[in-house]
Amino acid sequence: MSHIQSNELIAEIINLEAILNLPKGTEHFISDLHGEFDAFNHILRNGSGSIRDKVYTLFSQKLSAEQMDELCFLIYYPEEKLQTLKKQKILAQSWWFETIERLLIIVRFSSSKYTRSKVRKALPKTYAYILEELIYQYDETTDKKAYYRQIIHKIIDLGEAERFIADLAYLTQRFVIDHLHVIGDIYDRGPHPDKIMDSLMAYHSLDIQWGNHDIIWLGAVSGSKACLANVLRICARYGNLDLLENAYGIDLHQLKSFSRKTYQENNHFRPKQNPYRQLSLTEITDAMKIQQAMAIIQEKLEGQIIKRRPDFKMEHRLLLDKIQDDQIVIDYRTYTLINGCFQTVKQTDPYQLSAEESLVINDLMEQFQHSKKLKHHMAFLLEKGSLYLPYNHNLLIHGCIPLNEDGSFQSVVFADKEYAGKPLLDFFESTIKKAFAHPWQTEDFSTDIVWYLWCGESSSLFGKTAMKTFERYFIKESNTHIEVKNAYYKLRNNAKICQQILHSFALDQSDAHIINGHTPVKLIKGESPIKADGKMIVIDGGFSRAYQKVTGIAGYTLLYNSFGMQLAAHKPFSDKETAIKKNDDIVSTRQIVDRQTKRLQVKDTTIGMSLLQDTVQLKQQLENHIRFSSNEK
Structure with a gap:
């Protein structure tokens, strides 16, 4: 029995029940930041x-x-x-x-x-x-x-x-x-995800739902060489190699030396224009050659995973062994290869890394796993993160819940066990944590699953039948570049399907929503971020400058206070110095998503449910205390 005095119990019960009647605090939802620190920082402030x-x-x-x-x-x-x-x-x-x-x-x-x-x-x-x-x-x-x-x-x-x-x-x-919700993709494309992470680590209250671009960084530090190759290739592609060198202290000398010696200048691999600074000619040339090196190393490492994990059912993505001279056969059709850089690919064993490639990737892996700042950021990402989060009657998820065309949950078998829907996401999440806990195991099942989340057909973070990186680099015909989306992205427009998904996560309230990131909403083409009669809200509106020509805006955010939900569509941010000098705020257009007929209180929230349980326990303790005191008399 508790030794807390009855007056202390009464005071705590009064306090908790009073808190339950306060107005609900404001939640701020944001997604797909992609390293755009200045805009993120302003929206946060x-x-x-x-x-x-x-x-x-x-x-x-x-x-x-x-x-x-x-x-x-x-x-x-x-x-x-x-x-x-x-x-x-x-x-x-x-x-x-x-x-x-x-x-x-x-x-x-x-x-x-x-x-x-x-x-x-x-x-x-x-x-x-x-x-x-x-x-x-x-x-x-x-x-x-x-x-x-x-x-x-x-x-x-x-x-x-x-x-x-x-x-x-x-x-x-x-x-x-x-409270702040970050619904995925802090990393890649933009130049300063490290600064975003530093800001998040100083923030008073938040959670993170991992995005597909976050997962390859987590995977790289967890020991996945294939994830690491993807990280390096994308950094080179977007002219962000200085992020690795300056922010995380990764020495790229060995990689640069190998790339300079092995590959030629090839404009198809020229990095995309960095929106924050002009790259030097040396930086452009290095990024061009590193991107080629990593594209080939990536294909080899991914091929090794596919061959050792038949459960993944990705044999159709084994392409290096289909190359004959300057041609490749895919689905019984022959294509002429372009932008070829296959000089390290041996016909006898195309997925084997050369001795130099092995030295390069092993060196990079050791540095990634010994970078204090990177490990610190990834540990925080793991601590505050999850694949999904039910919170205040809403389901927060970056990507998708894999579905079949008829709306049923798509199933997949791993290690002789079948998963679908919520259990599939639970399996993925537990596996991510297991891989991160054993970073020195580089070819184990858990680490390979983390890579699968990046590009596997039944991944909740990818949501497509195949990632066509090889085809986009090396085949001219655009029909080979098409990545077919999971049925989820069509069916999420259907209110009944959304309700079915919410039900599977025990979210049956009338005001429940799915809040999604991952796929940029093409407002410029008339697409609405509010779908399925308001049950689905997609808040990826193009924070990344790379997407803004496609979306027509510079990102969505969502506010949920005691009066309801408002969606904010933001215009592009100039820059911090100009904004401060001219009081040039981000112009935002608000749209009401869901207005409450009765003002929400703390007792209507996830935290409120926990406090209600606490009051029940305290009242039971008080009753026991009074009963015990009466018996003693």
């Missing part, structure tokens, strides 16, 4: 427009649009904005005082839905007592008005105003968004 909404709500009758915009950017980028303002004009004491008062108004408004305990935990230690006084005890109608004004004046007199303003700005960012 402005809460997809939430801070702007609050500023305009509070000050539209008092301040001009220009003043409100300046206040918004002071909250987004306090240190940088203050430096800009100080260069532009002399900031009088009255400006510091008015600014602090306005920020305090915003902090009070933003924190009003939280318990005092939760707010206290978020306060910076330096000013915790002062902030608590100003946030909770503040009342302009009382005799303490002079007391509060004196606190602010003294902060300014002591030269602490800049630091205090920064703290208020970050508190506002913290209170506006209660």
Whole structure:
């Protein structure tokens, strides 16, 4: 029996049941970031427009649009904005005082839905007592008005105003968004996934659903040489080799030496234009040759996996042994090869790495597994990540639930056991964790499954019949490049199918949704991100600049607060320096997805369900305590 006194139990029950009646906190959904740090960082700081909404709500009758915009950017980028303002004009004491008062108004408004305990935990230690006084005890109608004004004046007199303003700005960012969901693909294409990871690791509350591009990085650190080859090839393809060298400390000297010696310049392998900086001629040439080297090493390593894992049923992807001179036979049709770079492929054993290729890939694997920063990022990705997440009546998943054409769950057999639907995803997730726990095993079943998730037909992250990397590189005929999508991507427009999927995850509530990433929504062609009568919401709108010509926008985000869901479509972000200088915010268009008829409370959430269970247990403890006390008397 618990030794907690009955009055302590009663106090805790009162506290929990009170919390259950607070308004639900705001969730922020974001996906397919693909290394686009600047745009991500801005969206994170402005809460997809939430801070702007609050500023305009509070000050539209008092301040001009220009003043409100300046206040918004002071909250987004306090240190940088203050430096800009100080260069532009002399900031009088009255400006510091008015600014602090306005920020305090915003902090009070933003924190009003939280318990005092939760707010206290978020306060910076330096000013915790002062902030608590100003946030909770503040009342302009009382005799303490002079007391509060004196606190602010003294902060300014002591030269602490800049630091205090920064703290208020970050508190506002913290209170506006209660929880962040990242629905996959932090890595690849854009140049700074490492900076995104650093930001996420400092964020107050979040979860991550792994994307297919995240999984190859996880796979590489877990010991999959095939995943590693894909990572290197994609970095070379998008001109991001400096990410490996500068951010993660990977020495590419041996790879560059081998590639320079073995391969020729080939414009088909020229890296895509880096949107953030101009590559030098040497960088372009190296990326061109490294991409060729990794494309061939990848084909060899993937072929080895396919041959040792007949369960994967990927024999149709064994192509190197189909090459005869400059031709290849696929599905009984002969194609002439282009952009050939098969000089290390031996006809007698086409999937065997050469001695130099083995040295290169082994060197890279050792470096990946010994990079402290990369291991740190991958460990965090594993700790906060999952393949799917049921949360507040919604199913969050990056890719798909593999389906047959009739809407039934597609089954697959691994090691003589059949999986489909939710059990398939559970199997994949447990296998990912097992592979990461044993990184030195490089050809074991778990590690090969991680690679399968990248490109296998029944992978929930891939969702196509085959990945046609070979054909896109080496065959001119575009009909060979087509990658047939899983039936899920057609059937997810059907409300009954979505309801069936939700039911399989025990999400039968009327307001349940599937929230998806992975496939860019082509708004420019009239495609809607809201599908199946609102049961399906796809929020990949092209955060990556590589996709924006296809989507017509620069990403979707989703906000879910106590009043319902809003989808935000974002215009492209200029750059941080220009934005701060000109108060140039990301222009966003809001669309209501689901409006609640009754304002949602904490008790309606996943966390609320847990708190309800806690109150039941506490009440039982209280009853037992009272009964025991009565018996003793």
